[in-house]
Amino acid sequence: MSSRRVLHVITSLDRGGTEGFLAGLAPKLRARGVEQEIAVMVDGGDHATTLRDAGFVVHELGMSRGVPDPRGLLRLARCMKAFEPDVVQGWLYHANLVAALVKSVAAPSAKLIWNIRSVEMDPADYGWSLRLVVKLGAWLSRRPAAVVFNSDAGRQAHQNLGFAPDRLTVIQNGIDTQKFRPMPDARAAMRASLGLNDATVVAAVIARNDPAKDLPGTIAALDHAGGVTGVFVGTGTDTLDAGQHVTLGMRRDVPEILSACDMVVLGSKSEGFPNAVAEGMAAGLPAVATDVGDVPLIVGDCGRVVPAEDPMALSAAIAAIAQMSPGERAALGARARAHIEQSFSMDVCVDRFAALYEH
Structure with missing residues (x-):
């Protein structure tokens, strides 16, 4: 039985695959003795309500998509200092970088874990800012103890992008077969x-x-x-x-x-x-x-x-x-x-x- 304290940092808690996965994972981890809080960069979202209803503390950082906000970073730093996590776990590119930056100051002894849920991206489909964030992630990829992918295809694609191979690991998604069942x-x-x-x-x-x-x-x-x-x-x-x-x-x-x-x-x-x-x-x-x-x-x-x-x-x-x-x-x-x-x-x-x- 674990007694770890984990602070999850995620870009948003709108309806989406990664957001829903975290909302399903957190209660299962709590049942194993893992104490958790969630910090979300963009306020609101259906899964923020789901997590709060399940008894989790959700910190809204008041940031806007695509707009760096020092006030949000300060709010996250306060969350980290108050919660004193053993593990800071980022979810998705932007939140991974924010988690790494703030952890280095506010929780330097905590283990850093990143989660990346995508595979390769066609540059023509996405803006320069996201491409820059991915490049920064590759450059900083030795900072986390592990970078978790939900597919081997994602791991290989990011290794090709320059992410540190010895940090990359795969944990495939688990499916809630009680929620998703024949009806x-x-x-x-x-x-x-x-x-x-x-x-x-x-x-x-x-x-x-x-x-x-x-x-x-x-x-x-x-x-x-x-x-x-x-x-x-x-x-x-x-x-x-x-x-x-x-x-x-x-x-x-x-x-x-x-x-x-x-x-x-x-x-x-x-x-x-x-x-x-x-x-x-x-x-x-x-x-x-x-x-x-x-x-x-x-x-x-x-x-x-x-x-x-x-x-x-x-x-x-x-x-x-x-x-x-x-x-x-x-x-x-x-x-x-x-x-x-x-x-x-x-x-x-x-x-x-x-x-x-x-x-």
Whole structure:
């Protein structure tokens, strides 16, 4: 049983994969005796509420995206001095740098751990400021005791960017299979609320509207597949030009939405460990996904994996699942859930983080 005190520093607590992962990880670590507080650079966010409701102290640093703010750094320094953490754990590029800078002054004896959840980025898709932050991260990557990735693809990509190889380690995401599970009793009501009849084949696309997710390519693939309706859930998806497909923006009832669907689809150009695919599979859905990050390990033989940035290949795979009988899809979905339960347990993930704090 650990008695470590960990201060998590994260860029925001809006709805997103990393933010949701931390919100799920923190209670599991607390059950192992790890005392934690969370400092968030940008105020607000649904997961800030979730964590507070679970009894965690969440410090809001009052910073703005893309705007350095010395007042936020001072607030973080005060948090560190008051909490006296054994470990300062940064989450995502900006928060990693902020955590390193402030820890060196306010908690010099604490262990520093960074978390990076992305793989490679296309420079054309992102601004110069983020590219600079990544370069600074590589330059300072010997400062942390460990830089944690959720996929081997992410580890390799960042080693190629100049991050110190001996600091890089992989802890794959754990999936909450109690939260994400088949909910057959919710299917009819959710379909009705989305304006979908029972005969429609529905594909869940759970992703924020970001260039790396290639949602326009996914829309094109769904259109070409014919007879399949996509349900897009995630920040900014309600602004998509998606034609006949359903665009919901950010929602809090993703497990229930998955119950109304027949497959989960990911059309990303790059990923590390895409939680959305694994969570959809845990909900009993076959997966169709592009060959990015650890997708082949996640999907296994429980769906289709196709090349990235190839809408026609993605479309053909979507059509292949759509043309199965409902019984065939259900059997493939049951196998998908069993695969996630066996291979991507949250308990193993929590064990590895707890061990990292100790050693």
